[in-house]
Amino acid sequence: MPLSLRTRGKRRVRPPAAVLRAIRLNNGFQLLFNLLWWMPVFYQYQRQAGLTDSQIFGIQSVYYVAFCLLEIPTGFIADRIGQRRCMQLGAAVMTAANLLPVASPSFAGFMAHFLAIAAARSLVSGASSAYLYEYLHEHGADEHYVQAEGTARALGLWAKIACWPLVGVLMHVRHEAPYVLTALCALGSLVCAAALPAIGAPARGAHPPAERAGLLGSARQAAKVLATSRTLGPLMVQGVAVFTLARICQVNLFQPLLLEKDLPVADHGAVLSAMTVAEAVGSARTGWLRNRLSDTTAVTVLSVVMALTLAATTLAGGPGTVLWLCVFAAAAGLAYPVQRNLINGAIPPTPYRATLLSVESIVDRGVCALVALAVGAYLAADRLDALLVHAAAGTCVLLLVVGVVLRRLRRSRGGVPVTGSR
Numbered sequence: 001m002p003l004s005l006r007t008r009g010k011r012r013v014r015p016p017a018a019v020l021r022a023i024r025l026n027n028g029f030q031l032l033f034n035l036l037w038w039m040p041v042f043y044q045y046q047r048q049a050g051l052t053d054s055q056i057f058g059i060q061s062v063y064y065v066a067f068c069l070l071e072i073p074t075g076f077i078a079d080r081i082g083q084r085r086c087m088q089l090g091a092a093v094m095t096a097a098n099l100l101p102v103a104s105p106s107f108a109g110f111m112a113h114f115l116a117i118a119a120a121r122s123l124v125s126g127a128s129s130a131y132l133y134e135y136l137h138e139h140g141a142d143e144h145y146v147q148a149e150g151t152a153r154a155l156g157l158w159a160k161i162a163c164w165p166l167v168g169v170l171m172h173v174r175h176e177a178p179y180v181l182t183a184l185c186a187l188g189s190l191v192c193a194a195a196l197p198a199i200g201a202p203a204r205g206a207h208p209p210a211e212r213a214g215l216l217g218s219a220r221q222a223a224k225v226l227a228t229s230r231t232l233g234p235l236m237v238q239g240v241a242v243f244t245l246a247r248i249c250q251v252n253l254f255q256p257l258l259l260e261k262d263l264p265v266a267d268h269g270a271v272l273s274a275m276t277v278a279e280a281v282g283s284a285r286t287g288w289l290r291n292r293l294s295d296t297t298a299v300t301v302l303s304v305v306m307a308l309t310l311a312a313t314t315l316a317g318g319p320g321t322v323l324w325l326c327v328f329a330a331a332a333g334l335a336y337p338v339q340r341n342l343i344n345g346a347i348p349p350t351p352y353r354a355t356l357l358s359v360e361s362i363v364d365r366g367v368c369a370l371v372a373l374a375v376g377a378y379l380a381a382d383r384l385d386a387l388l389v390h391a392a393a394g395t396c397v398l399l400l401v402v403g404v405v406l407r408r409l410r411r412s413r414g415g416v417p418v419t420g421s422r
């Protein structure tokens with residue numbers, strides 16, 4: 001019987017004290033590292049600093065390109081120096097990055113700020129997930145990984161809900177307060193990362209660190225792991241659906257969709273808050289769905305729900321659209337931690353875990369970049385409803401193909417589950 005079915009319905013036990021401490025420190029790190037106080041006001045802040053719209057959005061374009069370019073080398077760094085030290089390095093860079101706009105509120109200062117943030121986030125993106133997974137695995141607490149990831153994400157979302165409404169007032173009291181507070185939070189994340197317990201010996205079957213000679217050698221080994229893992233590639237493709245739908249909806253389509261429904265701009269912040277609440281609740285309640293479905297099925301079902309809710313907005317008015325967007329956000333919150341667990345479970349024992357997670361991040365963002373171009377073309381042609389319907393259909397087709405591939409892999413292995421879901 002597959003592991004996911006045997007464990008379904010069992011009562012979750014409390015993790016050991018050492019594991020619980022590591023989970024709590026990871027929660028603190030994730031909350032503080034990702035709490036960007038300046039997010040709701042950075043556009044206006046840069047305008048007040050004298051930047052034009054072309055300069056502001058030009059910086060954003062450079063930021064996304066830099067993030068992709070830095071993912072692979074920072075994954076190598078994490079695998080070489082250890083995920084925990086890479087998290088510490090990322091937190092230190094993030095602290096310095098958020099002081100740059102205070103020291104130099106200019107085009108050059110903001111460009112350096114976002115490039116440093118790209119470096120910090122790429123240092124942490126694969127390392128933090130790899131650290132938590134390997135630490136829990138080392139202590140025999142694998143079953144707590146999904147809930148730990150979900151709780152960390154939920155806490156970060158609740159913190160944003162609580163803090164972001166205060167930014168406008170704080171900015172009036174002290175103009176640079178959003179950046180100073182973000183730097184202080186990043187410093188707090190550095191303290192949490194420094195307090196994280198070290199991981200012991202490499203996992204059984206992994207190559208010892210001495211065998212990792214040079215970046216090119218590491219790249220070849222990581223590529224070999226990806227090529228020889230029968231399920232890692234399909235599961236990465238499955239994860240693209242979740243990440244791309246969530247990113248495109250929350251960043252590119254959110255305001256155009258609400259404006260299409262004649263919802264006032266003044267209400268957009270309230271709608272975003274409602275979606276964030278729904279996502280936070282979903283992230284903290286992953287166990288509810290995992291007690292009923294296997295992880296691969298859960299991610300597929302949630303991805304389809306996300307796609308269909310976007311398509312459903314084409315038939316809804318303003319209030320109905322807000323309701324569907326909240327359902328979309330709740331599904332995304334449920335899906336993220338489960339999908340993280342699937343990817344980590346598909347990676348065999350290897351010293352290149354952070355590098356492989358960085359590869360997944362590059363695939364996600366690369367697809368997002370292509371989809372963003374398509375979104376722009378649809379919006380320019382005033383075909384928003386067609387975009388939403390086509391996105392839903394494309395997602396369902398993609399998931400159908402991935403499902404067929406995973407089922408064939410399962411059958412070719414004599415019924416053995418494709419991944420250890422939990």
